[in-house]
Amino acid sequence: MLQMLEPLPADPILGLSAACHADPNPDKVDLTVGIYKNEKGECPVFAAVQEAQQSLVNEETSKAYLAAAGDGAFNQGIQKLVLGDGSGALADGRVTSIQTPGGCGALRIGAEIVHAAAPNAKVWVSDPTWPVHGPLLGSVGLEFRSYRYYDYATHGVNFDAMVSDLAGAQAGDIVLLHGCCHNPCGADLSLEQWRVIAELAERQGFTPFVDFAYQGMGVGLDEDAAGLRLLVSRLPEVIVASSCSKNLGLYRERTGAAVFVCADAANARAVLSQAQSAARRVYSMPPAHGALLAGRVFNDDVLGALWREELSAVCERINGLRSSLRHALESRCGGNFAFIETEKGMFSFLGLSAEQAQRLRNDYSVYMLDSSRINVAGVNAGNLDYIAEAVSGVL
Ligand SMILES: Cc1ncc(COP(=O)(O)O)c(C=O)c1O
Known part of the structure; x- marks a missing residue:
């Protein structure tokens, strides 16, 4: 065979x-x-990761599986990192997350959830986009549409074309956005442009899915999250695929999270149970090492x-x-x-x-x-x- x-x-x-x-x-x-x-x-x-690793080696007493949702300290830390300490959605308890094998795992679990909720959802991706988006989200069975994004002549975002193409995105569709440091073009949306995208999402009812693989590599951790946080402050639902590969240098440790901002706390619990079930189907349990290191870095003031x-x-x-x-x-x-x-x-x-x-x-x-x-x-x-x-x- x-x-x-x-x-x-x-x-x-x-x-x-x-x-x-x-x-x-x-x-x-x-x-x-x-x-x-x-x-x-x-x-x-990173020196902070080295230090966390040293203490983990000294203190770790078990290699038993993590839960399907991953490490609690890591999940809490990543939610705050992505959404900010003062996030209203976090305070309202309408955020949940699942630790995933890297940002790729988060994109895949996010796609599984979208497919479970809306099997006919179309995913709108920027032209150009990271070539792995196609197989990662497409293999779940979601259909793609593209929106114009980069203008090769001006080396900038063709925002008018983007807005015009996104006029076709409807309730039940997903618009995949690069949170910062667009891969491959490096051209990001201004905060004003994020505001317009939030208004489109409000008016048309589509759900933003933010691929957030480079937080902290563009301007700074909070500055790079400003557009995504603006969406979260205005919309009932946002999905984020966060990665610790670049900003913590944990590439091979496969450390990331799918973060779901939901309409309310009860829905967040439902989404988490669905995400755990999706993880069980795809890879069962996430790897522990990178998330335990990241959790230590996030939750220790000095590190x-x-x-x-x-x-x-x-x-x-x-x-x-x-x-x-x-x-x-x-x-x-x-x-x-x-x-x-x-x-x-x-x-x-x-x-x-x-x-x-x-x-x-x-x-x-x-x-x-x-x-x-x-x-x-x-x-x-x-x-x-x-x-x-x-x-x-x-x-
Ligand atoms: C746009 C984009 N999304 C997601 C990822 C996910 O990376 P990883 O799975 O290594 O965390 C990458 C990595 O190169 C990327 O460039």
Whole structure:
């Protein structure tokens, strides 16, 4: 039976990263996969996480399963992190969450819940969006629609087109929004634009589903959550897929949460029971290690303060790299690369053709996606000039 199966082509992002890994050129640059890298090109463990890990190793007495909803301290911490300490929805007890294997697990559990509640719901996704959204939400059986989002000519959000397309989103539909640091384009909505989306949701009755994988990587933990919190302050229902992969550096520990803001506390209890049942069907129990570390960081004043400091240094560094890259490209290539500095998070499109992106790989060993999406955190002082020279070479 297994012999029926043919090999599939490599994942477009992971395949390119593997090709870069195998490239013998000592000057090679990997701008593909979305992991944060420090000046040495390493993806470090946060000191606060190291400390939490040390104490966990000393104190952990059991490896018994967590509950299907995951760790209580983690769930409480993530709800506050996402919605803010002063959230009215939290105070009203109409929020629930389930710990998931990463943000991907949260997207999947969120999709399962949507499908259980409204099997004919359409999911509206931005064009472009993260390519994994399709399989993660689509495999549950939900149908997709897309709304225009990024304008490649202006390197900004085409908000008029977005609003016009979302006119088709109805009650019972889901609109998937990137909470901050849009992947792949880095162009985020302004607070005023979030307000307009909240008004559309109120008027048309669709439910926002916010993919929140980069909280704290754009401007700051609270600033990055402002749009999502505005939705929550105005709407009865919002779903959030939160990830600790980037902002706590817990990538391989698969740590995230699906957070459900519900109409009232009784509905929140119903949603939690459905989410637990969905988890049981898909992976049964969440992994413990990352969530126990995150829970310790969230709930310990000293570790929490250390983590916030480290995360803001990461965020500042990314924004510094954006500025350096903009200026290096403008001085080498001419033209206007100001958009790199105004976009947020780890990703931007450089605005190159697929053919130019391929020449960058083949002639310079500078690896980016064919769309010219780069991971800004792959840039450092040692490769900045080389990247700018290579881009100028293909332009
Ligand atoms: C847009 C987006 N959503 C969700 C995720 C989920 O990541 P993870 O499952 O590693 O937490 C990612 C990770 O790259 C992402 O870029």
